[in-house]
Amino acid sequence: MAAPLITHRDEDCLTFFHEFFTKDKKVLYLGTLGFGDTCAYFPLQLIGVPQIEFVFLIEVRQDVSPILQQMANRNRQVLETAMHAAGKAIQFVEVPIVADDTAIIAGRSAAQLCTPMIEGTYSDVIVDATSMSRGVCFPIVKAAYARATKDHQWNAHVVVAGRAESRIDVTHMSSEAPEYMHGFRADMGVEGTENSIKLWLPQLSERQAKGLNLIYEKLTPDEVSPILPFPSHDPLRGDRLMREYQVPVLDEWRVNLPDVIYAHESDPNDVYNTICRIHTTRSEAFREAVTRPTRTILSPAGSRIGSLGMLFAALRLDLPVMYTDAMGYNSPMTALPPLLDDAPEYRWHIWLKP
Amino acid sequence: MPNPFRKRATEYISEPVALLPLVSQRPIGDFLSKDAEAIFEKLTVIVGSPGCGKTTIARVMEYDCLFELSQNPDHNKALTAVLHDHEVLVDGRPGLLAHLLPMTSDFRAIWELPYTPQLKSSLLRSFVQSKAVLGWFRRLVASGVALSDIEVLTRRDTESASVIHQAQTAESFRDGAREIEMAIFKIVTALVAPNVEDLPKEFLDTRYDVFEFLTGFRLGGQEVSSGGSWTLKPLVIIDDAHELHPNQYVQLRDWLKSRVIGVSRWIMCRPDVVAPEDFREVLVEDNAESSPLPAGSSRGRDYILRLMQLSSRETKKFRPVARDIANNYLRSMPEISNRVSDVERLLATSSMSVAAGQIRHIREAIASRALESKFGDGLLKALEERIPASADDDERAQTLRILIERERNRTPQLALIEPEPLDEPVSDDRQARADVVDGARIQLLHEYRRPYYYGLEKLADASNANIEQFITLCGALVDVVAAQVVRGKPISLKARIQNDTLQKKARDVMSEWDFPYHVQVRELVELIAKRCLEVTLKPNAPLSDGANAVGVPQSEFDQLHTGTDRLARVLHFAFAYKALNLVPHYRCKNKDWCLLELGGIPCLAFGLTLGRGGFIEDRLSGLQSSAGW
Helix, strand or coil, X not given: CXXXXXXXXXXXXXXXXXXXXXXXXXEEEEEECCCCHHHHHHHHHHCCCCCEXXXXXXXXXXXXXXXXXXXXXXXXXXXXXXXXHHCCCEEEEEEECECCCCCECHHHHHHHHHHHHHCCCCCEEEEECCCCCHHHHHHHHHHHHHHHHHCCCCEEEEEEEECCCCCCCCEEEECCCCEECCCCCCCCCCHHHCCCEEEEEEECCCCCHHHHHHHHHHHCCCEEXXXXXXXXXXXXXXXXXXXXXXXXXXXXXXXXXXXXXXXXXXXXXXXXXXXXXHHHHHHHHHHHHCCCCEEEEEECCCCHHHHHHHHHHHHHHCCCEEECCEEEEECCCCCCCCCCCCCCCEEEEEEECC | CCCHHHCCHHHHCCCHHHHHHHCCHHHHHHHHHCCCCHHHCCEEEEECCCCCXXXXXXXXXXXXXXXXXXXXXXXXXXXXXXXXXXXXXXXXXXXXXXXXXECCHHHHHHCCCCCCHHHHHHHHHHHHHHHHHHXXXXXXXXXXXXXXXXXXXXXXXXXXXXXXCCCCCHHHHHHHHHHHHHHHHHHHHCCCCCCHHHCCHHHHHCCCCHHHHEXXXXXXXXXXXXXXXXXXXXXXXXXXXXXXXXXXXXXXXXHHCCCCCCCEEEEEECHHHCCHHHHHHHHHHHHCCCCCCCCCEECCCCEEEEECCCCHHHHHHHHHHHHHHHXXXXXXXXXXXXXXXXXXXXXXXXXXXXXXXXXXXXXHHHHHHHHHHCECHHHHXXXXXXXXXXXXXXXXXXXXXXXXXXXXXXXXXXXXXXXXXXXXXXXXXXXXXXXXXXXXXXHHHHHHCCCCCCHHHHHHHHCCCCHHHHHHHHHHHHHHHHHHXXXXXXXCECHHHHHHHHHHHHHHHHHCCCCCCHHHHXXXXXXXXXXHHHHHCCCCCCCCCCCCEEEEEHHHHHCCCCCXXXXXXXXXXXXXXXXXXXXXXXXXXXXXXXXXXXXXXXHHHHCCCCCCCCEEECCHHHHHHHHCC
């Protein structure tokens, strides 16, 4: 069984930062300039860390609604103003997400760009997943985790902030072809795994049925255990999702209802522990019983916080992750929403100790 | 009752036993009969939109399907006969060992590696070859052939290559391929690609070129020796080649063109990756009536380019294919097939005329227009005599309405103010063309909801010769048939039910579009459809049965670049998902046009003609500004 995660939530995150990031620590912060104002929450909280450098990735997609770009620009202004006032170094770096032939290159671009930074002379790296797309976040966290595994004096941290209800109406223009996340392939696709018995754990989320169906068709899993968000901010969310996914879950994926997994919507520990438990017990059961290899494949969707549980399970257990990335974002909004002063409802810090 | 049409056979049915009875032998026979020998000797590039049947052909060629047919020809006797005729089955046994190799993101990822173009090209070649070798062995082993019973056959002058690639035994040959596959897999999937100097030296120094010396596999041994040993010719089918980077596609194509290569090789891809000049050449040959070459392929080069989409002259060829496939599917629905075995009998073709009162309304409009135009009875009679006798009363009335408008446009203005009515038509057409009557039918559809889309022919035409689309549309009709059977109603569908079901299905399909850029594709489709509808419903039907396309100069279209032009990206997905059909190099008025033709689904949804050639002239820049991008 994989070791439990070291996590802090809400105000405890700030206490940890204050006590842990002392003068002798040289810290690299890696975040993304997002549309939502939550992307500025952790950088502004970390501004008091004595030795910290801020790097913000700008995910470059060819088709993003102008209103969303305006929101991101406003967040950039907020960050630049605050950092300059505090005398902190801040850098914005572009990451191409879509190649000129419409292929998704997010993970490889991000890894190529951030790995040299992570391999630099820092003592700690904080990856802020708040606004990072999964295709960018997962490989960067993997690179940080790999460094921490090699050097036990070195620390990898992940932070994430989220609101219970988003104020931004965004629709993703999903890529047509699901693929394994860069760096999260395990051995899927080589000769030895062609006949593997595949268990697929997709995270169910609103308006993602089409993308998840594409993954199902590509993966052709033998068993499916969808993950429903429960407990949730909205206690009926799980029920609504089951209604939305009724046809795929029951008719197409042929899920046995007892196989549906319930995991806390905003607690990455719950998703992480659940996946670790299922994978480990299944592997043990199959090891003695069948000659074919068994594999557990994860598909994150929906809330960023829930996805992190999948990320940590994939890292610890070397599990493959299949997903569809966004080629662009559309929004019907016509005016910028006001910036909120109150802290996001959900705030997490995860200390990735190998 | 379960409707098998809801699932596309080759995509979802993996077992040969379930798949083979559903397959039509016609497209496979057509495919194999053209350049019969060359397609197994030269590189053959098979081009077609998704769902056109490429993968079905490839799937049938795979060893497990051929083996199953050789053991149980009753699964599909007609198909077995076709495969025997073309020596894909030889003496009741498979003659080919095919492996379908999809170009997944792993292959595309090689393009992103930070290496020289030569090294990247070499990695791509080696990856393709190692995976093909492993695929061939996997097929044989899955069919119960022991590795010890397989002999790897190589060219006589390549003994040293055989030694290098461990081809002395099947097992060592396969192990060698596994090592290559794993080595490249690690490079491709590494979070950060290793530096060139960190790559294994022996890997860089040795070329893995098994396609050049491999000629076949000989099977012998206990399990297979009932008829003595036999030889299989290896065939690699590179599927979804459009997933590669365009430069990789060209590299792969150029490499596989080499005459040194001993294995059969096909590349399958969407039309958008084929170079415009290659496309043009095939189309020119395809359109040349007197060409001695088989239609849809070009032999005057070092490889064969085969278009799977039918040209305008060939769309009728799809009808028997559609019928075969529908009947094969129906067989798995005994509740229907026990009563009717031919899909054509499910789809009534007797027309459904509009009500007598509506015909009277049309006639009144004609009389009023004639009076206004000073057209006398003699002229009206002469025009009406031009309408084919086979036309129904309502068709006849609406066609006459169109002819009057045309006559009016041709009549000199001065004649219209003459005090005496005109009794002779100015135009001297002998008979109204069939497409004018068809145009009248479409106008009746819009004005009086007279059914237009009914019968197998219309269903096949609405499918754009695309099997997947045909199955989707036919499936909707079969659902209604099944419901009628359960309710004890007549099994045959009336024209109105067919029309309404197909139009509703088309609208549902469009509303479910969820592919990249579907919002923009929908805007573009609606824009084109609206303009086509305006022309189609003009009183004089200037394009007879109307328009369903926008034509832009081919030279302008060739300048589009996916990387920088948003319209190019939108069109890329519009073609891929059959919202639009690309008809390049369409000759009209001595100009070279590229037609952006609405797919069958939008044509149904908006009530437009399914014929080809009616288009509105425009420019890409005009389209872009109309769409507001």
